[in-house]
Amino acid sequence: MDRSCDPNVDESSAATGKDPLARQGGNSIMACGCGFTRRDVLRAGSLAAAGLLTGARFGAQAKKGMRIDIHAHLWTTDYLDLCQSYGNVDTGTQRNKGAGMGQEEMDKRFALMEANGVEMQILDICPQAPHFENKEHAVKAARMANDLYAEAVSRWPKKFKAFAAVPLPHVDEALKELERALDQLKFVGATITTFIGARSVADPAFAPFYEELNRRASVLYIHPSGNGIDSPFVIPFNLRWAIGAPMEDTVSVMHLIEAGIPQKYPKLKIVNSHLGGMIPMVFQRLDNISKWEHPLPELPTITAKRMWYCSVGHGHPPALRAAVDSMGADRICLGSDFPYENGELYNHAIQYISESGLKPGDAEKILDRNAAYVLGLA
DSSP states (O other): OOOOTTTTTTTHHHHHHHOGGGOOOOOOOGGGGSOBBBBHHHHHHHHHHHHHHHEEEEEEEEEHOOEEEEEEEOOHHHHHHHHHHHTTOOOOOOOOOOOOSSSSHHHHHHHHHHHHTOOOEOOTTSSSSSOOSSSHHHHHHHHHHHHHHHHHHSTTTTTTEEEEOTEEEEEHHHHHHHHHHIIIOOOOOEEEEEEETEETTTOOGHHHHHHHHHHTTOEEEOOOOSSSOOOTTTGGGGGTTTTHHHHHHHHHHHHOOOOHHHHHTOOEEEEEEEGGGGGGGGGGHHHHHHHHHOOOOOOHHHHTTTTTEEOOOOHHHHHHHHHHHHOGGEEEEOOOOOOTTTTTHHHHHHHHHTTSSSHHHHHHHHHTTTHHHTTTTT
């Protein structure tokens, strides 16, 4: 064998044809020329084995992840009565759904979570958000909602964390309540509805609210309000939630994109509901038409990928696959919309993630990785 280019062979050895590997002493392991004794190699092997075991242990911990349901609700009769007294006419949608604080309701909820490996739910007061035009009403309702959720988290700390309700459109009051909820109550972010009364989520007046969330690198969960995008062709035809909600999601996401909110506040993690409504279905259309309808600094689909989306698709695999194909599996967080997906529907809301034909790694991200990452609980 020609070893003239072997860095372990010096020039004189190459010239004479004598291999220095043959001259190593008896303690050199297999005459390898490395200068290590058999004892050195055995010790190194032991250390390597220990390293492999440690790596395997850390790998197992990393593999486990944390299964968090980022889209779940809880209301009490007292809170719903307050909202109704302030003018909300649709509180019947939240009543008697199994989402109260009673022990029997909690036992059923926890049984569903356990059966599906869900370790924690993030509570969201929407759609009964305290976005009242009357400032006093908005502040009182927000404080009541946050105190309610603080109690739930305190009673069941391993089962719940919460998003803060804020009394928008009153920005100063919203900032005060946000500070209380995040600093004192230790909530994991804030929540608002897709419309703040008659205002867009991208209303410039809300800039200080977004700036504060961005400063904190916090999370904003956005949920439909139930206004049917104020269309005369939605609620009068009994379509408020069947198609009105995903229409709200779609419009809200597009308002955020058009206003460049994700670019302006890059540390803010925005999570939209229900796979983003119809956004996955019109992904390419957005890029094509925006070029002439309203050119933007970056393509809408790029901005869309700066946000996250809950996995609630009512167990419809094509919808989930479209969202993953469009936004990417990294951008989908596990959600159930409890109590609207309850019982067998809850089971399906979780199980369809791994039964929709996604790559195993993508399903794992959605089930056990993404929500924890977004919430800073990983």
